[in-house]
Amino acid sequence: MYAQMVKSTGQGVKPREEMSEEERHFQDRVDAGEKIEPKDWMPEGYRKTLIRQIAQHAHSEVVGQLPEGNWITRAPTLERKAILLAKVQDEAGHGLYLYCAAETLGVSRDDLTEALLSGKMKYSSIFNYPTLNWADIGAVGWLVDGAAIMNQVPLQRTSFGPYSRAMIRICKEESFHQRQGYDIMMKMAQGTPEQKRMAQEAINRFWYPSLMMFGPSDKDSVHSAQSMAWKIKINTNDELRQKFVDQTVPQAEYLGLTVPDPDLKWNEETGHYDFSEPDWAEFYEVLKGNGPCNTERLEARRKAWEDGAWVRDGLMAHAEKRAARTAAQ
């Protein structure tokens, strides 16, 4: 089921002269900046690419609750606990907006969840890293949400209407998330030497995994060329990674902390920071399921799905009963 509905292979961009009339008309609409809506004609590859990307994104939001949810009971103050609780709940909401956007493409949430649980669909590599202490919660908010916003702000202009509208709502909340993370880092960086050391170690742990969130380097990206031609993606993976580094390094300096990259330096000529690539072998291992927390994350999702079966069954029974009552009236 999943393979037929969702799996799209990476492909080059189809030359205009090889396009059908419908495909040419579609491409003209995309090029003119028109939004594509669910009932509009679209190439099968466009639909499959969107389902893959939107659903992976939705899964990431939901799995992404786990590393932070783990710290709600241990937040250092009542205020921090309330803020973290709100943030984690926001991520669940983002997952819902995105699953709804994917459903407009003719795929069910149940199928997508099964594809996640069977390992056929991915979620962001970043959520396979553990959050070891409170400083890691600051680093997740600052770096992980910071990378997420960098990727998601351009996606507000993505060509598919429901995805674009979901991204507009999500981005509003993500900026609050990034700022709460930076606020935690600031507090720790200005705290005792031990707290400052914890903050530095958190950057050391999360820097490269955050850079990996943008996907493989452009030369190895399978989908970017076609996705950009369809304006599903607006920027390449490397463009966004560079923007993230340029934005984040001064923020680390302001905290009095260092980025764990001995080769990091400002390049006067390019007007950007030069930086070291993440370890791509590690990235692909995490994608294969061999990251530090892959098994734990999927187990947690599987348990939540199984434990929630009675709620879904109850809601379905209620909906069916209501529909039968309405039909009888």
Ligand code: FAQ
């Ligand atoms: N992790 O050809 P490309 C968040 C896969 S934000 C895992 O370059 P594409 C907020 C890719 O799927 C995080 N897999 O692929 C939050 C493909 O494999 P496939 C989620 C990755 O799609 C914060 C293969 O590698 N954000 O959750 C990753 O053109 C805090 C080749 O790559 C989004 O999903 C990765 N990092 O570009 C929540 C944003 N990177 O599918 C809680 C929307 C690549 O062929 C707490 N997505 N792969 O088997 C996108 O913008 C794109 O999908 C990219 C990847 C940029 C992620």
